[in-house]
Amino acid sequence: xxxxxxxxxxxxxxxxxxxxxxxxxxxxxxxxxxxxxxxxxxxxxxxxxxxxxxxxxxxxxxxxxxxxxxxxxxxxxxxxxxxxxxxxxxxxxxxxxxxxxxxxxxxxxxxxxxxxxxxxxxxxxxxxxxxxxxxxxxxxxxxxxxxxxxxxxxxxxxxxxxxxxxxxxxxxxxxxxxxxxxxxxxxxxxxxxxxxxxxxxxxxxxx
Amino acid sequence: xxxxxxxxxxxxxxxxxxxxxxxxxxxxxxxxxxxxxxxxxxxxxxxxxxxxxxxxxxxxxxxxxxxxxxxxxxxxxxxxxxxxxxxxxxxxxxxxxxxxxxxxxxxxxxxxxxxxxxxxxxxxxxxxxxxxxxxxxxxxxxxxxxxxxxxxxxxxxxxxxxxxxxxxxxxxxxxxxxxxxxxxxxxxxxxxxxxxxxxxxxxxxxxxxxxxxxxxxxxxxxxxxxxxxxxxxxxxxxxxxxxx
Numbered sequence: 001x002x003x004x005x006x007x008x009x010x011x012x013x014x015x016x017x018x019x020x021x022x023x024x025x026x027x028x029x030x031x032x033x034x035x036x037x038x039x040x041x042x043x044x045x046x047x048x049x050x051x052x053x054x055x056x057x058x059x060x061x062x063x064x065x066x067x068x069x070x071x072x073x074x075x076x077x078x079x080x081x082x083x084x085x086x087x088x089x090x091x092x093x094x095x096x097x098x099x100x101x102x103x104x105x106x107x108x109x110x111x112x113x114x115x116x117x118x119x120x121x122x123x124x125x126x127x128x129x130x131x132x133x134x135x136x137x138x139x140x141x142x143x144x145x146x147x148x149x150x151x152x153x154x155x156x157x158x159x160x161x162x163x164x165x166x167x168x169x170x171x172x173x174x175x176x177x178x179x180x181x182x183x184x185x186x187x188x189x190x191x192x193x194x195x196x197x198x199x200x201x202x203x204x205x206x207x
Numbered sequence: 208x209x210x211x212x213x214x215x216x217x218x219x220x221x222x223x224x225x226x227x228x229x230x231x232x233x234x235x236x237x238x239x240x241x242x243x244x245x246x247x248x249x250x251x252x253x254x255x256x257x258x259x260x261x262x263x264x265x266x267x268x269x270x271x272x273x274x275x276x277x278x279x280x281x282x283x284x285x286x287x288x289x290x291x292x293x294x295x296x297x298x299x300x301x302x303x304x305x306x307x308x309x310x311x312x313x314x315x316x317x318x319x320x321x322x323x324x325x326x327x328x329x330x331x332x333x334x335x336x337x338x339x340x341x342x343x344x345x346x347x348x349x350x351x352x353x354x355x356x357x358x359x360x361x362x363x364x365x366x367x368x369x370x371x372x373x374x375x376x377x378x379x380x381x382x383x384x385x386x387x388x389x390x391x392x393x394x395x396x397x398x399x400x401x402x403x404x405x406x407x408x409x410x411x412x413x414x415x416x417x418x419x420x421x422x423x424x425x426x427x428x429x430x431x432x433x434x435x436x437x438x439x440x441x442x443x444x445x446x447x448x449x450x451x
Contacts, residue, residue, distance in 0.1 A: 049315070051311055051314060051315070051450060052450050053449070053450070072449065075314060075315050076226075076315070076316065076318075078315055080311070080315055082311075084308060084311065085308060085309075085311045085312055086307055086308040086309050086312070087309065087312060088241065088245060088307075088309055089307065090244075090245045090248045090249050091241065091244065091245065095241075095244065099237050099240075099241045100312065100316045102233050102234060102236075102237035103234045103237045103238065103313070103316045103317040103321070104234075104316045104317070105226045105227065105230030105231070105233065105234060106230075107233075129248075145312065149316075
């Protein structure tokens with residue numbers, strides 16, 4: 001498996017956010033993307049997720065011996081956590097996971113969703129609506145949502161935001177597990193999170 | 208609160224990005240159920256839609272006697288109320304996804320056409336529920352007598368199909384715009400006028416109006432329009448739904 005981007009560029013609101021970016025991540029690898037505020041970390045991860053279309057260049061995912069596919073065709077292979085993405089506040093944690101699993105074509109049952117919540121330290125809050133959750137608990141649920149379908153590509157944008165020390169350990173273990181499942185790109189400026197990666201890609205310097 | 212180890216998950220992906228027909232139907236049902244559940248808890252669209260419809264009908268009922276109105280006028284009044292109620296509520300289904308920043312989670316997890324069909328079905332259910340209320344109020348408060356229930360229900364059903372198809376597609380189109388409500392009304396207007404014209408013609412006959420030779424062609428034209436719009440919407444939705 002190989003996630004690759006070539007000559008990647010993105011303009012937003014008449015301003016160039018990213019230009020002529022090249023890179024790749026292989027299976028089992030964890031790439032850390034760093035850069036100053038406004039350097040385009042979140043924009044890059046949205047492009048890699050296939051959620052945003054580049055104004056120049058291409059992002060592709062090659063799986064096994066298959067021909068590389070544009071990322072926009074592989075959305076459902078992606079697990080993505082970013083501060084810009086939210087889950088449904090009027091649904092309970094269990095209902096959120098159940099909905100997203102069914103929407104992905106999985107056949108979950110309540111106990112499987114509950115086990116997924118337990119993995120992220122939310123086992124006792126499954127029947128509470130999200131609007132009653134703290135920021136840290138919402139972040140944990142987003143991590144549970146992103147890994148529910150065992151994605152080949154895990155993209156984590158500031159995964160440790162609002163998390164306590166135990167939550168940071170969960171992120172660390174999650175990233176290690178992802179090595180055996182596919183690849184991971186982690187956007188962060190946090191020193192501890194940077195140490196998880198195999199390589200560091202600095203926007204504004206490497207790009 | 209402590210975090211336990213996120214050991215290997217038990218759910219296996221269903222060979223993405225392909226999705227089986229049964230999984231696709233399940234995804235459509237999941238979107239419909241999710242929207243219905245959220246609506247039941249927040250009354251987000253329902254309040255806007257029902258409040259407008261009831262207020263408009265009560266105001267008119269207090270001002271004029273329904274018996275004084277011709278069948279054409281009664282039919283036009285009915286569809287005016289349905290139209291404005293639809294305009295005030297049906298676009299919320301996509302706007303809310305963008306406002307609450309849940310749209311990306313939906314894009315990542317759900318096939319685009321399943322999103323469209325789920326939301327289309329939810330809007331249709333909402334409009335049908337509204338029309339049950341409107342019909343009761345219409346009959347009781349405006350003293351309207353429906354002389355041909357078959358044509359009345361056919362007019363509502365066909366009109367709803369056209370209205371919901373146009374509104375759901377246009378709602379997705381304007382969801383990320385700054386002035387969604389104004390834009391929604393403007394771009395819906397030319398597409399909804401033919402739906403309303405045809406629906407009023409059929410409804411008028413069902414309310415005791417003169418049997419017109421254009422009745423059956425009107426029903427056929429409304430069905431064809433709704434079918435055409437639906438097909439085009441399903442084909443184009445993926446482009447509309449993707450972010451630029």
